Amino acid sequence: MTTTDLHQLTGAYALHALSDEETVAFERHLAGCEACAQEAAELSATAARLGLAATVSPPGALREQVLRRIGTVRQQPPDGAASVVHRGRARLRGRQLSRWALAACLAAAAALGGTAVWQHQRAEDATREARRAEQATDEIAAVLAAPDARTRAAALGDGSTGTVVVSRSRNQAVFVVAGMPHPDRGKVYQLWFDDDGAMRSAGLMDPGRTDQAVLLQGAVDGASGMGVTVEPAGGSEQPTSSPVALLSFPT
Template identity: 55%
Template sequence: MTRADLHTLTGAYAVHALSGRELGEFERHLAVCDACRQEVRELRETAARLAVASSLAPPPTMKDDVLRRIATVRQEPPRLAARETRESHAGPRRRTGRRAVNVALAACVAAAAVCGGAAVWQYRQASDARDTARRSEQRAARAEELTQVLAAPDAHSRSGRMTGGSTGTVVVSRGLDKAVFLASGLPEPPAGRIYQLWFSDGGTMRPAGLLDSSGRSTAAVMSGAVGKASAMGVTVEPAGGSRAPTGDPLVLLAFPSA
């Protein structure tokens, strides 16, 4: 894929429509292309606004309109057996009146159900749109933070092979007091397990966040300040993470010196 081709993928990336090798190539391109990063941010903001705008509250007159129109709909007469027809002659007015009341009550219940159902649907749509917008904003914020570290003037990196043949790279900015970990070819962890990042403070491992991976390239800003850490590691831990490593690290990378 050429550099010109990569510039055309901002829209698909903004709505999470890329996958596999194409996603990995574009994310590497995004780390070095200011124009594409700016376009992705703008597209995500627009998508978030459109999602919120699509959620509309039902008009205040909706319930009154439904109730008014019900009165104009002709009800089909019930089909009665011959015996029921003869018995009905005993009190036609009373039975007709009672039937009309029942029909009216049923209409009111149906109208309430329609209005209530519409309100619930609209509420769910609005809630889903807000959740989507919030997730998009969070992803955009994480991408911005990752880009800041990678583009920092004092950013230095170190790479190493991980257990299983994958590659890991750590990028450290002492000025920002932050570090980013990038992995290529990291397989999905076993069921009920997750990758966890660690800072090494003179040999003492400090939790630095969790890492999602499904076999493709992935990147994450390590949680917490770099501080006096001199290295970082990756382990496989129970879902939810651990306070201390429960096994040997897949990789242990010493932080590059300035």
């Protein structure tokens, strides 16, 4: 396998579509290729963000309601979404995915994934859980699409990758991870802001998901970075274990 071949495997690696032999060869290549490491992390972030469309479980009666209303309600894609997705695919084929294309793809995916939920809310009044999920998705998309959004990606070990996206204008940050091992039973991954060595809780990750995007809870303020530790279920006031990941915020 040539170096040129390895440069072309970032997309397949992000989707866990490589064989064991190819994965070993590509991860060896990642250690010495900053461009591929960055691109693989960003593509992994894209894949994880696309998965957010499936985080809301529809009510059991939704199918019956949709079938009853299908003759009178025509679902339309959001304005411009088709062209955004088309451009995103073209850039993926060209291997160069900029931060702006990433934000556009993720925003389009959020809009497309939320269409059915939005229609149900208009028809039947959304549940509190659906509203919270939609709000979280919107906030994540807003950070990713912010004009001043800056990203930093890193390999976290065990084949996982993490990307932190920071918007200073919104004073918010998002952590996107792919391939994170499940924590031990009764444990959870907890996020922290690094305030010049003082760790401030930034919320919990979903222990049942290996790929996810999480809005850090709280303001970025003067934090210089973030960390991830393994804590007892429910989280801790202060870290009780060594960090499994530390990322400095992009400037």
